[in-house]
Amino acid sequence: MQVSAVRYADVLVVAVKGRIDYMNAEEFKAALLPHLANCAPGRDQVILDLSRLEYVSSAGLRVLMIAAKEVRPRKGRFVAVSLQPVVREIFEISRFTLVFDLFDTVQDALRALSPKAAAMSHTG
Amino acid sequence: MRVRFWGTRGSLPVSLTAEDIKGKIVEALLAAAGRNLKTRAEIEAFVGRDLPFAISHTYGGNSSCVELDIGTDEHVLCDLGTGVRPFGLDVLARKGPRTPRTFHVFMSHLHWDHIMGFPFFPHAYLPGNRIVIYGCHAGIEEAFRGQHAAPCFPVDFSRLSAKIEFVKLEPGRRVRHADFDVTPKLQQHSGDSYSYRFEHGGKVVVYSTDAEHKTDDVASTHEVVEFFRNADLVIFDAMYSLADAVSVKEDWGHSSNIVGVELCQHARARHLCIYHHEPVYNDAKIASVLQETLRLEEITRADHTLRISSAYDGLEIAV
Numbered sequence: 001m002q003v004s005a006v007r008y009a010d011v012l013v014v015a016v017k018g019r020i021d022y023m024n025a026e027e028f029k030a031a032l033l034p035h036l037a038n039c040a041p042g043r044d045q046v047i048l049d050l051s052r053l054e055y056v057s058s059a060g061l062r063v064l065m066i067a068a069k070e071v072r073p074r075k076g077r078f079v080a081v082s083l084q085p086v087v088r089e090i091f092e093i094s095r096f097t098l099v100f101d102l103f104d105t106v107q108d109a110l111r112a113l114s115p116k117a118a119a120m121s122h123t124g
Numbered sequence: 125m126r127v128r129f130w131g132t133r134g135s136l137p138v139s140l141t142a143e144d145i146k147g148k149i150v151e152a153l154l155a156a157a158g159r160n161l162k163t164r165a166e167i168e169a170f171v172g173r174d175l176p177f178a179i180s181h182t183y184g185g186n187s188s189c190v191e192l193d194i195g196t197d198e199h200v201l202c203d204l205g206t207g208v209r210p211f212g213l214d215v216l217a218r219k220g221p222r223t224p225r226t227f228h229v230f231m232s233h234l235h236w237d238h239i240m241g242f243p244f245f246p247h248a249y250l251p252g253n254r255i256v257i258y259g260c261h262a263g264i265e266e267a268f269r270g271q272h273a274a275p276c277f278p279v280d281f282s283r284l285s286a287k288i289e290f291v292k293l294e295p296g297r298r299v300r301h302a303d304f305d306v307t308p309k310l311q312q313h314s315g316d317s318y319s320y321r322f323e324h325g326g327k328v329v330v331y332s333t334d335a336e337h338k339t340d341d342v343a344s345t346h347e348v349v350e351f352f353r354n355a356d357l358v359i360f361d362a363m364y365s366l367a368d369a370v371s372v373k374e375d376w377g378h379s380s381n382i383v384g385v386e387l388c389q390h391a392r393a394r395h396l397c398i399y400h401h402e403p404v405y406n407d408a409k410i411a412s413v414l415q416e417t418l419r420l421e422e423i424t425r426a427d428h429t430l431r432i433s434s435a436y437d438g439l440e441i442a443v
Contacts, residue, residue: 022339022386055424058366058383059339065370086423093416094382095367 003031011045011117013106017052020060029063036067039076045117046071047109048100051082061094068099077101081109125327125443126193127357131186131207132435134334134363134378134400135237138185144406151179177436178407184437186210187237188333188400190359192304194324198226200302202320202331202359204257207437208241216246224252228302231259232333233317234267242268243277253286258293258301260308260318265290293318309351311335313377321351327443328354330393333361333400336369337379337387345387352391356443359435360384362398362413381417388430389421395431396421397441410434 001018014035020028038044048064056064064080071078079101083091091097103109110118131137152175161167171180189207192200199215201208215225225247232238247253257264268290272281281288293299295318298307305323310316312335319332330352339345352358363378381398388396398417401410414434421430433441 022342022345025340026342057339057386058370058380059345061366061382062338062340062370065367069371089419089423090382093366093420094380095365099367099371 001028001031003028003035005035008110008117008120009114010043011047011110011114012039013047013049013110015049015052019055020053020063021055021057022059025057025059025063028060029066032063032067033070036071036076036078039071039078040074041076043076045077045113046079047103047106047113048078048080049082049106050080050087051084051106053084053087056087056090058094061090061096064096065099077113079103079109079113081106125324125329127329127359127441127443128191128193128211129189129207129397129399129435129437129439129441130191130211131189131203131205131241132183132399132401132437132439133185133187133205133237133403134361135187136403137187137206137237137240138403140182140185148179148407151175155179176411178411181436182407183401183410183434185403186437187240188232189241190331192322192324192329194303196303198228198302200304200322201227201229203232203238203333204229204240204242204245205238206241206244209244209246210437212244212246221246221250222252224254226254227256229255229257230306230308230320230331231257231261231264232319232331233313233315234259234261234264235315235334236271238334239267239271243272243279248284248286248288249279251285254289255286256289256291256301258291258306260293260295260310261316262292264292307351309347312338314375317377319351321355327356329443330355330358332358334377335361335379336375336377337383338370339383339386345390348387349390352387352393355388355391355393355395357395357397357441358384358388358391358393359397359399360388361400362417363400363402381413382420385417385420385424385430385432389424389426389428392428393430395433395441395443397433397435397439399435401435
């Protein structure tokens with residue numbers, strides 16, 4: 001499991017690669033939460049790019065819930081994009097589709113969150 | 125071994141309403157429209173073959189009670205929810221009121237929905253019967269005596285005619301009772317609950333209800349996986365969706381279908397039976413949870429196939 005981040009203006013795109021299960025969920029939590037530290041209106045907006053996430057277990061979803069709960073009181077925007085079919089079904093079965101705003105692509109989310117970031121991603 | 129489910133509903137007994145029954149009849153007649161169903165046999169075949177379970181049947185509404193039948197003359201139960209009432213009536217019908225019976229009951233915990241059937245268990249009122257109630261909680265006898273006391277119930281516990289014994293078990297300590305090797309395990313639930321691993325004749329059944337398996341701690345998850353290891357059947361509290369279980373209903377003491385599938389896959393259990401259904405769920409909703417759980421097993425399967433069922437009052441599983 002790997003977590004990496006790229007910034008486009010006020011948007012941080014955090015990409016997750018590999019598999020998350022109960023064995024590495026804590027590692028995922030430690031890697032993800034620092035990227036959400038400034039997620040709040042007027043500061044960062046965060047897009048979780050799951051295009052290379054192959055599998056997520058309940059322990060990984062719990063981390064995503066912790067992250068969502070941390071951001072929600074600050075009214076920060078934290079969305080998920082590009083779910084692979086298996087991960088999308090896991091989101092649906094677990095009802096995590098009700099927790100996150102989901103977009104098909106990073107570009108779709110950038111356009112919805114920040115036109116400035118979307119423009120930068122094209123030129124960058 | 126045969127496992128019979130007499131009560132499968134979580135938290136509170138429920139029943140179908142008049143409107144629920146009408147809805148099922150309407151759906152059944154719609155499905156039958158245009159078919160040439162004239163005889164009872166043709167209609168029964170249609171109902172059994174062509175109607176979805178949630179239309180032709182119901183998951184039922186009695187609270188927790190499961191029977192483990194290994195063909196001996198004594199009866200083994202898990203929990204004494206309202207399902208014990210139809211169980212007792214069935215035993216009476218089969219054996220008659222004058223044949224003394226022995227019942228061994230393993231209690232997950234003492235919350236109301238798990239003990240509320242006992243005052244309506246006919247054998248408790250019949251002399252000659254012996255009821256042995258096993259559990260790990262310190263106050264188990266007081267809980268049973270308390271629900272019989274005024275103003276909760278008109279018949280005091282002291283007036284029950286059966287011989288009733290209480291046996292304290294220790295979590296993690298394997299003991300032999302009623303021809304089973306039984307191991308209790310502490311679970312996370314308000315006031316604690318205990319799962320049981322029953323072993324008999326090379327077969328293993330795990331009864332794990334009212335348990336919040338959080339899977340956020342590697343060591344405790346390993347413990348649960350080992351407890352479930354190679355079980356032929358795991359009866360599992362899957363009351364909530366995962367999103368609810370880790371947010372608004374966190375620490376309410378129940379698990380999800382997702383966690384049930386994961387634990388059973390890790391443990392290489394053969395059969396997961398989702399149990400302790402949310403009382404607000406209707407039959408269609410429980411059926412859809414089953415379909416989603418089947419699909420989850422399919423898309424996450426590695427080299428081990430896990431059979432999935434959804435418990436209903438009246439279900440019998442051969443182990």
